[in-house]
Amino acid sequence: MPAPHPVLSVVVPMFNEADVLPMLVARLRPVLDGLDEAYELLAVDDGSKDQTPVLLQAARRTWPQLRVLRLRANAGHQAAISAGLAAARGDWVVTLDADLQDPPEVIPGMLEAARAEQVDVVYGVRTDRSSDSAFKRRSAHAFYATMRMMGATGAPDNAGDYRLMSRATVDAVNALPEDHRVLRLVVPALGFPSTTVGYVRAERAAGSSKYPLATMVRLSVDSVTGFSSAPLRLATWFGLGGFVLAVALLVYALVAKLTGATVAGWTSTVVIVAAFGALQLLCLGVLGEYVGRIYATLQRRPTYYVAHDSLHDGSDRAGSPAQRT
Template sequence: MKKTLEIIIPIYNEIECLDELMTQLLALRPKVSENISFLFVNDGSVDGSGDVLNQYVGQHSLMKVIHLSRNFGHQFALTAGFDHSDGDYVGVIDADLQDPPEIMLEMLSLMKKESLDIVYAQRIERKGESVFKKCTAHLFYSMIRKFTKIDIPENTGDCRLINKKTLLAFKTLRERHRFIRGLIPWIGFKSKAFQFSRDERYAGQTKYPFFKMLELSMDAMFSFSRAPLKIANVIGFLSVLCGFVLAIYTLLAHFLWKVTVPGYTTIILVILILSGIQLLILGILGEYIGRIFEESKHRPLYIVDVIHDSTLSE
């Protein structure tokens, strides 16, 4: 019986890319011995992407479209795809064609050749990205590696290929604040990078502007590290230490040197600085407490509206 390579593609308002994406995906099928199936997750698109995907299901074999009830976000759409996957090999690509579909076949070849559990796509060139984007990405990965115990390789995204063993392990991870490119390395199975040059987006606009990337970065930091709490402790200790030093200096100046330290401006500055530090630490604590509150609700990670599954066979 043929093994199956299942490719998950999350979709959110990507109608401009769909025809070219479908052409490149279908071109993969004659090139390998495995059956290749496609699992699209429509994450609440409002540009007609869902209707186009439904047409594809009626025209092509081994294809499934999961329509979520609303836009839950990229990481939840990917989770829905993994949850509904049962392939022997499961890959992830985005619809913008920056990660070309043909690399899935090269990653599959590498996985089988070296008996790997995970192959992740690592960009050696990032075409069309600004210097600011490249610098912030480098800073992000540097901080993640420094402050967490998870080795997340630099210049990797969600594009990767996993085997069934990794898929089953991933399905057990149900936390709400999800950073999938950290969760899969956390599993710890045998992995290796596949290096490639990343293309520019085929069409449309990025769905990960700066503030969404910042939110994803916070999810990564708060989900995989207690470093913010440790930093808050250090800041609090240093604040107390500075307070003691200032108090000792004031007492010595008054009793030994008979000098009264002029202080209205100094007092105001100290109050403002300490108040800012307290608010910062409260914000860090609040972020962790808020995440605990979200997890305690036990709400589903996403809601499926309808599933269209091709009944045609190869």
Template sequence: MIFETNTQKAGITSAGGDGSGERADRRDQPVVYFVLPCYNEAEGLVHTADVLAAKVAHLTETGRISKQSRILFVDDGSKDDTWSIIRNLHERDAHLFGGVKLSHNRGHQNALLAGLMTARAYGCDAAISMDADLQDDVNAVDEFIDGFCNGNEIVYGVRSARKKDTWFKRTTAEAFYKVFEWMGAETVPDHADYRLMSRETLDALSEYHEVNLFLRGIVPTLGYQTSKVYYERGEREAGESKYPLKKMIAFAIQGITSFSTKPLSFVTGAGLLSILVAIGMFVYVLVSLGFGHAIAGWGSMMISIWLIGGLIMLSLGIVGEYVGKIYMESKHRPRYRIETTL
């Protein structure tokens, strides 16, 4: 793992001064909540809990974090025994293990936000979000804590390599980050949702009320001083991936359309291109008639119809994505509803 520091835009400090004294105190043995969204993770959840419990025990014994730190599992409407296992873990050690049960499946991003906001409500100094499949290297947590103690408000876990990914997944991931950057949106390449966020940044995140959540794009816009910890992502311990190709594509579209309006400008460009093609075809028809080629035109007409029809459908689809988001935002529905909290 490699530790890298990067200072971004200055964040807003707490009211009543610069808040430096308060922050300094909280960085000495901070209360850290580990937030893990879970969806049908019954197969490997006990092992995940044991690994994290050992890590928390080590950090508390060495005085790195407070003994008030805990592990918070968020059940995103699982259909298996995930919640029963979380409840059993809480009964085994109510001080260490907490749980949040959403009343309905709301997706990974909403489940993660629910956990982060719960950790904030219970007064954590920092929250570390990670997946429940242990693909994220838990040993990187030590450097997360170092980054926080050194004054960083956000510490990103960034993959050092993608050697274990297939060629297709590696190529599409690289393409997504390049397109996302080209669209004018801000993100951290090769970073998923493995990160540490301080209480200040959680307060700032709570002010974002959009329904179409894409935390990988929102968090970098918060500003504050940040750093990166590079680690190697491992294999999934148990169960199946919750992000097949279909969900990955939907997630990419969600991210792009949530942070950039450039696709709308493509509609205008496509319209202009169609007009130019139409003008070209008109000139072609005139030239053909001038040379006495009266039969010419059927093929070009069919190509034009398909081209224009495709551009129209593509444009309507892009506009529809944004109209759909406006529709969802206008309802002001809650992003999640917590049924039970342990």
């Protein structure tokens, strides 16, 4: 007898999560079994090099709703989530990290809120982030404030990648052709009806963070260049400001020459040249980021490849390019 169509899919991206995986299974399964709904847990193995694949296969022996989607190589957190969204079959889809900082016990509340308020998206909002470092809290606040200032997001404060989405939302996300997709900005940009559910963010249960500073910086750059043309306009304003300043300096130089008040000095010259050089390099860097995105889009290289999907009884989907992100 075939398994029933899942009402709920829970997508969990994993990369070297062997330390935390047993704890995740122990906490997540009772929550999902208690929903009294047909569900699937879609674990996206993002090219793990540790014992994560072995532990997932072992868990499948006693957990029939566990489905493993293995990528051929590490594609990154956002790409792994996109792979899960492209493969998920549920009428509702939850995205959840494996580190247990976002408690799975909130999932029933998300599903209840979505049905009661008839919305397409329920964001998990961190009402207490004391478990995060001060730097991470401040940098996250600055990031969202900057994105809102540029009109690039309508996401609630302190909302990450823990969310529940309707099938219509997931289909809309999967239909987007853009590369380097940042889902925490893509989903709010769709403008679908939404609500929030609060929770206390915990410390990572085990293992190490997969979001070091370099990855956070890269995500921020992708967010800015992917959702707003404000940096290009900023470069234009820098150019206009530099032109006005240059005209003012020219007028000053002419007046000084006519009045005989010229003063020779190389310091001011060096400062001015260095300042304009720095602005030009900054503007070129901004333009380079946008040109790089255009170049990557024109190449049409898939962001990830699915190596194996346990739904198909071990059949290998080698070379199957899933949705770009």
